[in-house]
Amino acid sequence: MSQELFDAMKQSIVDGDPDLAAELARKAVAQGVNPLEALNQGFVPGVNYVGEQFSAGEMFLPDLVIAGEAMKAAVAVLEPELAKSGGQREVLGKVVMGTIEGDIHEIGKTLVVTMLSATGFQVYDLGVDVPVMKFVEKAREVNADIVGISALLTTTMVKQKDVIEALEDSGLRPRVKVMVGGAPVTQSWAKEIGADGYSEDAVGAVAVAKQLVGS
Amino acid sequence: MPGQPKSVTNPRLKLHVFSPEEIQKIHTATLDVIESVGVRFPSQRALDIWEAHGADVDRETKVVKVRGHIIEEALKSCPPVYSLAARDPQQDLPLDGNHVWVGTDGCGVEVIDLYTGKRRVSCLRDVVEIARVADALDEIGFHWVPVSAQDKPARTRGLHEIKAIWENSTKHVQTESIYNEHEARAAIEMAAVIAGGREALRKRPVLSLMQCTAPPLGHDGGSLDAALLAAEAGIPTGFMTMTACLTTAPATLAGNLVVGNAEVIAATALLQLAFPGAPVFYAAAQTASDLRSGAYTGGGPEDFLFGAATNVLADYYNIPLSMGSFATGAKEPNWQAGVDNSLSTFMASVVMSDMLLGVGFLHGSRIWSYAEMLMDCEIFEIIRRVINGIEVNDDTLALDVIKAVGPGGNFLTHKHTRQHMREIFVPQFMDRRPYNIWEEKRDGAVDWATAKARHILETHQPVPLDPGLSAELARIIALAEEA
Numbered sequence: 133m134s135q136e137l138f139d140a141m142k143q144s145i146v147d148g149d150p151d152l153a154a155e156l157a158r159k160a161v162a163q164g165v166n167p168l169e170a171l172n173q174g175f176v177p178g179v180n181y182v183g184e185q186f187s188a189g190e191m192f193l194p195d196l197v198i199a200g201e202a203m204k205a206a207v208a209v210l211e212p213e214l215a216k217s218g219g220q221r222e223v224l225g226k227v228v229m230g231t232i233e234g235d236i237h238e239i240g241k242t243l244v245v246t247m248l249s250a251t252g253f254q255v256y257d258l259g260v261d262v263p264v265m266k267f268v269e270k271a272r273e274v275n276a277d278i279v280g281i282s283a284l285l286t287t288t289m290v291k292q293k294d295v296i297e298a299l300e301d302s303g304l305r306p307r308v309k310v311m312v313g314g315a316p317v318t319q320s321w322a323k324e325i326g327a328d329g330y331s332e333d334a335v336g337a338v339a340v341a342k343q344l345v346g347s
Numbered sequence: 348m349p350g351q352p353k354s355v356t357n358p359r360l361k362l363h364v365f366s367p368e369e370i371q372k373i374h375t376a377t378l379d380v381i382e383s384v385g386v387r388f389p390s391q392r393a394l395d396i397w398e399a400h401g402a403d404v405d406r407e408t409k410v411v412k413v414r415g416h417i418i419e420e421a422l423k424s425c426p427p428v429y430s431l432a433a434r435d436p437q438q439d440l441p442l443d444g445n446h447v448w449v450g451t452d453g454c455g456v457e458v459i460d461l462y463t464g465k466r467r468v469s470c471l472r473d474v475v476e477i478a479r480v481a482d483a484l485d486e487i488g489f490h491w492v493p494v495s496a497q498d499k500p501a502r503t504r505g506l507h508e509i510k511a512i513w514e515n516s517t518k519h520v521q522t523e524s525i526y527n528e529h530e531a532r533a534a535i536e537m538a539a540v541i542a543g544g545r546e547a548l549r550k551r552p553v554l555s556l557m558q559c560t561a562p563p564l565g566h567d568g569g570s571l572d573a574a575l576l577a578a579e580a581g582i583p584t585g586f587m588t589m590t591a592c593l594t595t596a597p598a599t600l601a602g603n604l605v606v607g608n609a610e611v612i613a614a615t616a617l618l619q620l621a622f623p624g625a626p627v628f629y630a631a632a633q634t635a636s637d638l639r640s641g642a643y644t645g646g647g648p649e650d651f652l653f654g655a656a657t658n659v660l661a662d663y664y665n666i667p668l669s670m671g672s673f674a675t676g677a678k679e680p681n682w683q684a685g686v687d688n689s690l691s692t693f694m695a696s697v698v699m700s701d702m703l704l705g706v707g708f709l710h711g712s713r714i715w716s717y718a719e720m721l722m723d724c725e726i727f728e729i730i731r732r733v734i735n736g737i738e739v740n741d742d743t744l745a746l747d748v749i750k751a752v753g754p755g756g757n758f759l760t761h762k763h764t765r766q767h768m769r770e771i772f773v774p775q776f777m778d779r780r781p782y783n784i785w786e787e788k789r790d791g792a793v794d795w796a797t798a799k800a801r802h803i804l805e806t807h808q809p810v811p812l813d814p815g816l817s818a819e820l821a822r823i824i825a826l827a828e829e830a
Contacts, residue, residue: 189639193640194598239595286456288501290501316495320468
């Protein structure tokens with residue numbers, strides 16, 4: 133029965149088991165289960181449960197991240213099936229994210245990427261040492277709602293401003309929100325360069341991103 | 348004029364962290380990682396050196412795999428003992444395993460203003476003023492660039508910072524904020540100006556360089572190039588790992604040590620292969636990421652254990668250690684700051700880490716506080732006294748004195764008391780006043796530490812740097828700005 137399958141799907145997310153999640157997704161496809169139902173009634177409740185447990189202090193960051201990885205594995209199987217039937221999963225928004233040019237610090241940015249993906253954003257991760265114009269080009273290409281720029285050095289942090297200016301010059305700025313983060317970045321710096329959102333950590337970044345897309 | 352800085356020396360306290368078998372296991376695991384997984388060295392020059400010495404180099408991924416015996420052989424040429432030179436030779440710091448020296452911490456981005464008490468963005472003037480205050484404090488042995496001079500161009504910021512410190516203090520300068528070839532070249536020239544030429548600099552390195560690794564198991568290309576230039580010039584150079592359990596290292600402490608150790612000894616071996624005998628140091632500030640946010644914590648039992656464990660590793664390789672201590676995650680100078688900074692500094696000191704970094708920060712090395720700086724100095728003074736232990740001899744047993752005073756008397760008037768009373772700690776910032784005085788004034792450590800910092804800043808005159816040398820430093824910076 134579907135409910136049994138849905139429960140197993142939820143559990144695969146809670147247990148953070150990407151292989152099992154993908155297998156269950158394939159099983160659903162084989163059984164002719166509607167992919168959107170599999171997502172919304174099977175996997176998403178798992179993500180929600182982990183989120184609630186995290187908020188309650190019962191689960192920790194690694195639980196969230198590994199649940200996110202499991203979710204990603206399930207989505208990778210179900211999304212093409214959805215597309216075949218002309219549907220698409222509901223995404224909260226499209227985010228282009230990267231660590232700025234001259235900076236190779238990855239971990240914080242990657243955490244935010246994983247958390248946003250798990251929450252339901254479509255995230256395009258440009259990696260590290262990303263040139264200013266690459267952010268702009270990708271944002272244009274995918275019609276991004278949010279551009280996220282990470283920096284760990286005071287010398288590279290200044291280029292977060294360059295991205296915002298380049299978005300302005302290219303005419304994209306009115307429809308793209310900008311989030312900044314990284315150890316030397318502060319609320320006042322974010323304000324000074326005209327960014328729309330800032331968070332000190334990945335969990336906060338999800339709340340900020342949701343707020344920026346109005347959900 | 349300030350004299351020789353204070354240090355922990357001739358310790359009586361000892362701490363047992365690892366058995367010889369355990370340290371051997373960590374070393375063996377580290378070599379396994381370097382040989383089978385490899386470490387990323389994204390620098391053309393570094394890859395060429397590795398290749399010339401028989402390492403397995405992947406030019407595509409920049410990952411280098413090195414057989415254990417190459418690493419072990421290379422590390423044998425590390426000088427076990429050398430000194431960090433100061434503008435004032437009296438303030439030279441021997442790194443000889445029998446001294447623990449404290450520096451200012453770095454590199455922060457905000458400052459609690461000493462007069463307004465408000466938090467603001469750091470600038471060059473803060474580097475100047477912190478250097479002046481640090482110059483006056485005997486607990487501080489050397490400077491790290493404490494905060495970023497964000498009002499200076501990114502291209503030469505690191506140079507403006509070291510110039511500002513040399514102009515305002517006679518103590519040794521170590522920078523962690525120069526991490527590319529361009530600035531490193533100019534910084535070495537500047538150091539040569541202070542030392543009196545390139546050969547003099549080799550004998551008396553008035554500058555040392557610290558580079559951060561890029562965990563897990565990686566390095567930054569600019570850092571590697573800067574470190575190679577420094578090592579070539581005879582400037583003491585260290586690689587600092589800040590591996591964090593959960594994120595950039597395994598959740599287990601031993602696993603974290605292996606990852607960080609692989610980064611540090613592989614890079615140190617690289618410097619030795621290129622320039623055998625170059626002065627190098629091991630540097631570390633490992634931590635555990637916060638379970639809830641993933642953030643850097645700046646304290647906690649894991650950090651304290653790393654503080655004690657890392658010197659065992661550095662001793663195993665027979666090179667000096669610069670260890671992260673202090674650097675609380677607290678938002679203001681409070682209970683958390685006291686717990687974090689006391690325990691981290693005790694653990695790193697009792698094992699005789701050569702350098703400790705460092706005093707003055709809140710919020711995990713992000714916000715400079717003069718009050719925290721002064722209170723950290725007092726923490727160090729307490730720990731220094733504790734580690735010195737209890738001296739037992741005829742004079743300290745004081746049998747004659749005890750017999751002379753006898754039952755029911757007191758020791759206040761005895762000559763022996765006056766001879767020794769100044770060995771007893773007199774706090775600067777601990778509140779030992781009667782309760783009613785406190786009730787009336789409601790002030791405390793933060794107020795007193797702030798007042799002392801203001802007093803130092805307003806009255807202390809460091810020995811000025813020769814204006815001719817200053818002009819020469821400015822010229823080098825101007826050239827670097829254009830180049």
